[in-house]
Amino acid sequence: xxxxxxxxxxxxxxxxxxxxxxxxxxxxxxxxxxxxxxxxxxxxxxxxxxxxxxxxxxxxxxxxxxxxxxxxxxxxxxxxxxxxxxxxxxxxxxxxxxxxxxxxxxxxxxxxxxxxxxxxxxxxxxxxxxxxxxxxxxxxxxxxxxxxxxxxxxxxxxxxxxxxxxxxxxxxxxxxxxxxxxxxxxxxxxxxxxxxxxxxxxxxxxxxxxxx
Amino acid sequence: xxxxxxxxxxxxxxxxxxxxxxxxxxxxxxxxxxxxxxxxxxxxxxxxxxxxxxxxxxxxxxxxxxxxxxxxxxxxxxxxxxxxxxxxxxxxxxxxxxxxxxxxxxxxxxxx
Numbered sequence: 001x002x003x004x005x006x007x008x009x010x011x012x013x014x015x016x017x018x019x020x021x022x023x024x025x026x027x028x029x030x031x032x033x034x035x036x037x038x039x040x041x042x043x044x045x046x047x048x049x050x051x052x053x054x055x056x057x058x059x060x061x062x063x064x065x066x067x068x069x070x071x072x073x074x075x076x077x078x079x080x081x082x083x084x085x086x087x088x089x090x091x092x093x094x095x096x097x098x099x100x101x102x103x104x105x106x107x108x109x110x111x112x113x114x115x116x117x118x119x120x121x122x123x124x125x126x127x128x129x130x131x132x133x134x135x136x137x138x139x140x141x142x143x144x145x146x147x148x149x150x151x152x153x154x155x156x157x158x159x160x161x162x163x164x165x166x167x168x169x170x171x172x173x174x175x176x177x178x179x180x181x182x183x184x185x186x187x188x189x190x191x192x193x194x195x196x197x198x199x200x201x202x203x204x205x206x207x208x209x210x211x212x
Numbered sequence: 213x214x215x216x217x218x219x220x221x222x223x224x225x226x227x228x229x230x231x232x233x234x235x236x237x238x239x240x241x242x243x244x245x246x247x248x249x250x251x252x253x254x255x256x257x258x259x260x261x262x263x264x265x266x267x268x269x270x271x272x273x274x275x276x277x278x279x280x281x282x283x284x285x286x287x288x289x290x291x292x293x294x295x296x297x298x299x300x301x302x303x304x305x306x307x308x309x310x311x312x313x314x315x316x317x318x319x320x321x322x323x324x
Contacts, residue, residue, distance in 0.1 A: 048237045050245070071238035072287065083311050096310075097232045097287045104314040111314045118245050149245070 001068060006034045009067055013089045015058050016082060019191045023079055024127035028060040028157075032186050036206055037064040039182045040123060040155050043208065046070040052119040054106055054126065054144050059086035059099070061123045066098045070121070075101040076112075107139050115147045122147060122154040128162070137162065138169055141209065145176060148211050157184075160203040175212040182206040222254045224294030224307075232287040236276075239283040243272060251285070258294075261285045 007030045015027035028036070040046070046068040053062035056075025065073055077083050083101050090099045106112050126140035127133060137158060144154045158166060163180060170178040186202040248268040255261030263281050272278055296305040296312060306313050 048235065048241065050238070050242060071235055072242075078315070080311070080313070084309065087310055096290060097230045100290075101310075102312050102314055109314060120241070 003034055003038055006037065006064060006067060007031055009093070010034060010060055010064055012092065013058060013060060013063065014085050016191075017085065018081070020079065020081075021192055021194075022133070024130070024133070025057060025079070025082065026188060026191055027058060028125045029187065029189075030060070032184060032204075033060040033064055035182070035184050036123070036125075036155070036157060037061065037068055039206055040065075040121070041068050043181060044121065044153055046121070049120040050118070052076070052115070052122040052144070052147055054122060054124040054140055054147075056086060056101065057082045057125075059089050059101070061125060062086075062099055062101075063089055063093055063095060065121075065123060066095050067093070071098065073099050074115075074119075075099065076104045076106050077101070078103070078105045106143050107136070112143060112147070117147070117149050119147050120149055120152050122152070122156075124155070125157040128159050130159070138166070141166075142173075145173070145209060145211055148209075150211060152211060154209040154211075155181075156207050156209065158205050158207055160205050163205050163207075166207065170209070177210045179208050180205045181208045222258045222291060222294060222296055224258050224291045226293040227258060227289060227291050229288045230290070232284065234280050234283055236279060239279050239286065240273060242286060243268070243282070246286075255285055255289070258289070258291065260289050 010030035010033050016025050019025040046065050049070045051065045051070045051073040053073060053075040056062050056077050059075055062073045062075040075086060080103050083103055086101055090096055104111065122144045124140060124144060127136045129135055129137040141156055148154055160183065167178060170176055184204050184206060186204045188200050188202055190198045249266060252261050252264050252266055264285065269275055269278055290310055291307050292310045294307045296307065
């Protein structure tokens with residue numbers, strides 16, 4: 001699938017109706033989503049894989065992964081309102097047999113241990129941890145790594161300003177390697193009332209984590 | 213799915229099936245990840261997977277008919293409305309509009 005086609009497919013998806021600030025809900029736009037997904041597809045390939053999307057929100061990444069050939073994907077999110085929109089998006093793309101979603105608190109819930117080592121690939125655009133929830137980005141990565149099969153790969157989007165911190169963090173984890181594989185720009189439209197500018201351009205990194 | 217002792221039964225009011233093209237590579241990749249006997253048990257509780265044996269057949273890798281049936285079960289069946297029940301704790305997880313709600317109660321969360 002070409003980039004143009006992927007962008008126009010993802011453009012059709014609905015996004016958050018009322019974004020929840022405490023969950024740092026920002027929709028992954030179709031252009032950014034396509035950049036992320038095509039970079040991953042070139043890097044490792046979605047074909048025949050089982051993909052997890054942590055904090056899937058309205059499902060841009062999991063649906064995009066399905067359009068690029070993954071065989072099955074499960075999206076996990078704490079917010080049922082977002083998942084209902086996600087479910088509509090899945091249905092509008094006729095991807096019900098490929099995409100499943102579960103309402104779950106991936107950080108707190110014990111049930112997540114049942115997903116340990118299940119996924120070939122994990123893609124995520126987690127909260128950046130800049131809204132009174134410092135450290136949640138690292139918790140998402142750690143949870144994602146535990147759900148990753150040995151030899152699997154996790155791709156996660158982060159603010160470039162946190163790269164040094166995240167790279168130092170990974171040195172504390174045995175058997176995990178991280179690398180920034182793409183520097184991207186996130187053209188964020190105003191989502192919340194407190195934001196002054198209508199559009200902000202944020203520098204973001206697509207980080208790749210590999211587990212032995 | 214599940215690698216613990218927790219077994220799940222599924223009760224349902226509404227389910228739907230959608231045909232999916234067989235993918236040999238994918239289903240072979242999934243077999244080691246699933247707790248096969250638990251999957252079949254749960255499937256049978258909703259009237260599915262009746263053509264699947266209760267234990268994983270030793271020749272599963274080369275048994276195309278088995279792989280096709282398993283693939284269909286994994287991909288085609290969707291519970292729209294129902295519940296998952298853990299027979300050990302008796303805890304029920306609701307499924308509404310096709311979305312299982314696994315949000316834990318506060319007394320069940322662990323410190324992270």
